[in-house]
Amino acid sequence: MTRIILLLMCVLLALLEPETALATPNTETTALAGATESEAIPRPNYKRYKGNSRTKKRKLGFFRKRAARRKAMRKRRQKVTEPKGVIRVDKPTGTMPKSAN
Template sequence: MYKLLLSLLLVILTLADPGPAFAEPEISSAATTEASVEAGSVPRPNYKRYKGRKKHRKPGFFRRWAARRKAKRKMKAAPRKGVITVDPPTRNK
């Protein structure tokens, strides 16, 4: 249903005559804008693209898998620690 409506809308837009829709620019306003542009040009700032909060994003499947393999390797390589046994606590008499 949506594809049919979209295709009809596209057909209507392609058959519409765009000539009357565009307004002709006025000569006086064009002269004032050219004068203002030449008078003082302000440089536009360069904005960096936002890449999201990487700290709080969950790593992908392969990175988690690699981290798990690395942790297992570290556990196997580390020497085993012995168990320390302690006598049970005694009460003061």
């Protein structure tokens, strides 16, 4: 059934005259198109659609999580500095002048 319909459509298209099938430009329409192109029409500035911004990010998969953990561990190892501890200071030695009372 579909083959017969397809065959009939092909025959119908073959019988069409090429002049009527092709669109010929009209002189009035080309004059109007040229006038609109020459005029400076400001175009609206619309913001670009960024999708649904309310969507949450998915949890990382096993391999991505493992790679992120390895990267964090590597960074932590590179940042090793002196261990933080108590700063010891000697007692002050008479830097204040005695009062003359």
